[in-house]
Amino acid sequence: MKLRDLTELAARNLREAGLRNSLTTLGIAVGVASLVAMLSLGVGLQELASTRLSRSGLFDAVFVTTQANMRAFGGPPRPAAERATAQPARKLDDDARQRLAGIKNVVEVYPEVRFPTEVQFDGKPYMTTVAGIPASARGDGAFDEMKGSFFSGPEADEAILQIEFARDLSKQSDSLIGKELVLRYAEKEPLPADDALATRAAAAPGKDAAKDSAANDAPASGGFALVPREMKLRIIGVVETEPATGFGGFGRGRLLIPLQIAQNLRIAQPTDMREMLRGNTGKPSYESLTVRVSSPQAVQAVEDAIKGMGFGTFSILDATKNLRLFFTVFDLLLGIFGSLALTVASLGIINTLVMAILERRREIGILKALGAADRDVRRLFFAEAGAMGLLGGMLGVAIGWLIGRALTFGTNVYLQRQELPPIDLSSIPWWMVVGAIAFSFFVSLAAGMYPASRAARLNPVEALRYE
Amino acid sequence: MAAGVRNNSVGEMTGNSDGFAIRTERVSRQYAMGESLVHAVDDVSIAVQAGEFVALLGSSGSGKSTLLNLLAGLDRPSSGAIYAHDHNLAEMNSQELAHHRSHTVGMVFQAFNLLPRMTLEENVELPLRLAEVDRAERPARVREAVERVSLAARLTHRPSELSGGEQQRAALARALVNRPTILLADEPTGNLDSVTGDAIMHLLQEINRNLRMTIVMVTHDKVRAARYAHRIITMRDGKLETEGASDEIA
Numbered sequence: 001m002k003l004r005d006l007t008e009l010a011a012r013n014l015r016e017a018g019l020r021n022s023l024t025t026l027g028i029a030v031g032v033a034s035l036v037a038m039l040s041l042g043v044g045l046q047e048l049a050s051t052r053l054s055r056s057g058l059f060d061a062v063f064v065t066t067q068a069n070m071r072a073f074g075g076p077p078r079p080a081a082e083r084a085t086a087q088p089a090r091k092l093d094d095d096a097r098q099r100l101a102g103i104k105n106v107v108e109v110y111p112e113v114r115f116p117t118e119v120q121f122d123g124k125p126y127m128t129t130v131a132g133i134p135a136s137a138r139g140d141g142a143f144d145e146m147k148g149s150f151f152s153g154p155e156a157d158e159a160i161l162q163i164e165f166a167r168d169l170s171k172q173s174d175s176l177i178g179k180e181l182v183l184r185y186a187e188k189e190p191l192p193a194d195d196a197l198a199t200r201a202a203a204a205p206g207k208d209a210a211k212d213s214a215a216n217d218a219p220a221s222g223g224f225a226l227v228p229r230e231m232k233l234r235i236i237g238v239v240e241t242e243p244a245t246g247f248g249g250f251g252r253g254r255l256l257i258p259l260q261i262a263q264n265l266r267i268a269q270p271t272d273m274r275e276m277l278r279g280n281t282g283k284p285s286y287e288s289l290t291v292r293v294s295s296p297q298a299v300q301a302v303e304d305a306i307k308g309m310g311f312g313t314f315s316i317l318d319a320t321k322n323l324r325l326f327f328t329v330f331d332l333l334l335g336i337f338g339s340l341a342l343t344v345a346s347l348g349i350i351n352t353l354v355m356a357i358l359e360r361r362r363e364i365g366i367l368k369a370l371g372a373a374d375r376d377v378r379r380l381f382f383a384e385a386g387a388m389g390l391l392g393g394m395l396g397v398a399i400g401w402l403i404g405r406a407l408t409f410g411t412n413v414y415l416q417r418q419e420l421p422p423i424d425l426s427s428i429p430w431w432m433v434v435g436a437i438a439f440s441f442f443v444s445l446a447a448g449m450y451p452a453s454r455a456a457r458l459n460p461v462e463a464l465r466y467e
Numbered sequence: 468m469a470a471g472v473r474n475n476s477v478g479e480m481t482g483n484s485d486g487f488a489i490r491t492e493r494v495s496r497q498y499a500m501g502e503s504l505v506h507a508v509d510d511v512s513i514a515v516q517a518g519e520f521v522a523l524l525g526s527s528g529s530g531k532s533t534l535l536n537l538l539a540g541l542d543r544p545s546s547g548a549i550y551a552h553d554h555n556l557a558e559m560n561s562q563e564l565a566h567h568r569s570h571t572v573g574m575v576f577q578a579f580n581l582l583p584r585m586t587l588e589e590n591v592e593l594p595l596r597l598a599e600v601d602r603a604e605r606p607a608r609v610r611e612a613v614e615r616v617s618l619a620a621r622l623t624h625r626p627s628e629l630s631g632g633e634q635q636r637a638a639l640a641r642a643l644v645n646r647p648t649i650l651l652a653d654e655p656t657g658n659l660d661s662v663t664g665d666a667i668m669h670l671l672q673e674i675n676r677n678l679r680m681t682i683v684m685v686t687h688d689k690v691r692a693a694r695y696a697h698r699i700i701t702m703r704d705g706k707l708e709t710e711g712a713s714d715e716i717a
Contacts (some may be wrong), residue, residue, distance in 0.1 A: 001596060001597055001599065002596075002599050004602075005596040005599075009596070012584070016584045040713060084473075123554075157562075213626070243668045362580070363582060365580075365581045366582060367597070368541070368565070368568070369539070369568060369574050369576075369580070369594075370568065370569070370574075370594045370597055371542060371565055371566070371569025371570070371594055371597040371598055371645070372565060372569075372597050373562050373565035373566075374562075375562070376563050376597065405701070432497055459542075460541045461536050461541050461542050462542075464576070464580065
């Protein structure tokens with residue numbers, strides 16, 4: 001029998017026993033739906049976690065220090081022999097920063113700039129911590145739900161407030177956007193070698209924040225003065241979640257300003273005293289640098305390159321590996337539970353088709369008497385099982401999608417009540433749609449194998465006698 | 468003894484069956500029933516000439532329907548040979564037997580055996596689907612078959628909407644649609660009243676005469692067998708009992 005005739009006959013048979021076949025198809029659909037719903041939840045949660053984590057600024061960052069610093073991170077002290085033969089630690093200065101920036105897939109290299117200081121707003125002083133935010137942090141998840149906007153440029157005199165600090169300034173934090181505040185800070189000003197004391201004496205509070213180029217270019221004396229400065233900043237946004245700017249950015253930054261601005265302020269850092277005592281007052285060096293990489297996948301290669309340059313590195317790459325392992329096992333378990341439902345549905349197919357053989361025994365006999373070969377009868381039952389599987393699969397994907405949407409809707413209603421941002425709980429990628437329908441089709445064919453071969457083997461003489 | 472009939476004899480017939488549409492050589496069919504063996508057909512040799520109308524007569528359980536099923540290729544003999552146009556059915560695989568049922572023979576049953584969910588047209592078209600006849604050719608073949616049995620006006624009716632006689636005529640149209648050379652009828656008038664039964668017999672006779680189609684009909688109605696068949700073969704307990712021209716046996 002030709003394929004078209006086979007399909008027409010199968011479709012006719014399915015239509016004729018409409019209720020029974022519809023219920024069987026619905027059974028398959030429910031099985032597929034549970035499988036799809038479970039897997040879509042697994043994939044959705046995985047995507048949610050991956051997206052949130054990758055946009056947290058942790059998974060695409062490499063923390064770079066001098067070798068000596070890394071060993072000091074709680075590791076055992078180096079043996080004396082090793083200390084004696086060890087190469088001196090490489091300096092993390094601007095040269096090193098430029099070379100790090102030149103590594104393939106590196107987006108940005110920046111130091112951690114964070115300092116406590118005073119802010120004046122509406123005539124009142126507030127103590128807070130200021131953090132410099134790199135331009136690459138614009139895509140971080142922390143800024144997704146922010147009120148206002150991100151910095152207009154790397155050197156804009158703008159500030160973003162963390163919500164708690166904003167509430168300290170005003171009960172209506174939203175109304176702060178567009179207003180100005182004054183940042184008061186102590187600028188580090190190098191002293192000329194032969195006139196250190198005199199310069200320090202001449203320095204006066206209230207001086208404008210503009211850079212004194214003559215002082216900058218003067219030969220270092222090994223000392224510096226702390227000069228009080230003020231800077232006006234326009235509030236452009238309020239952020240709920242504090243952004244993490246790499247591993248160095250875990251501290252509480254409650255007033256966020258562009259990193260370039262923060263660096264230009266030349267704030268005195270705790271390490272300045274040590275550098276001064278060591279006489280490293282020429283080129284500034286950094287305790288650590290954070291290297292932002294284009295994607296988490298490129299972290300390992302960048303980390304290897306940095307290690308090759310003689311610096312110590314640390315990334316959270318291993319944690320992402322464990323995360324992937326966790327979600328793979330999670331998806332597997334969800335898939336197994338979903339497959340159980342499909343197995344039950346498959347038993348439904350076997351039952352339906354076996355019942356159909358009993359009911360259609362005489363029909364099979366007639367078909368054989370009219371010239372149907374065993375193969376034709378087998379293919380007819382196969383086609384019916386396959387059609388039920390295909391329809392059930394498509395319906396199941398649709399129901400599974402609806403279940404996912406319903407779960408997402410319910411979750412978001414709950415999150416909204418908790419004043420949390422909405423999330424997309426389930427995700428059905430195209431491979432899941434194709435895979436679920438194909439799986440349903442082949443499982444149905446497998447379920448139809450026994451009934452089909454039983455129907456094909458039916459003795460036509462006995463089948464024709466059947467009433 | 469009429470030519471072509473060999474009663475329980477070792478046939479002189481070989482594979483060469485000039486002029487015979489179908490013949491059997493010492494064919495037997497046994498069934499195991501519990502521990503006993505039932506000889507439904509026992510060492511039967513018959514030969515049916517092309518264009519001949521043969522009636523198989525016998526009481527219930529005489530083996531006539533079993534013999535007809537063997538001729539149709541619906542069943543396989545336990546021993547012996549069945550030749551249809553020189554091809555031994557006993558040596559055919561299931562695929563070849565299906566081809567024999569589809570192309571060489573057409574079957575009519577006492578219970579009509581129309582598929583109740585299909586219309587008359589679909590029922591008649593069904594053998595064409597199974598024989599993989601070109602779709603474009605099918606409507607004409609269906610119309611030709613239903614016109615032959617005078618049912619052209621009932622094409623869209625389902626079997627339940629047809630009378631017994633119409634259903635049997637529809638079954639006849641279905642048996643003829645693939646233009647077989649042999650028509651096998653198993654008690655075709657068994658479920659019909661006498662008038663309708665006569666009409667069906669008349670139709671069979673017409674088909675036999677006009678199409679030169681070989682007909683083997685199982686019946687227990689001696690009168691009709693004598694009136695319409697050229698030759699009558701009687702069976703008893705699976706064996707051939709008598710055979711001869713219809714006027715002789717009647």
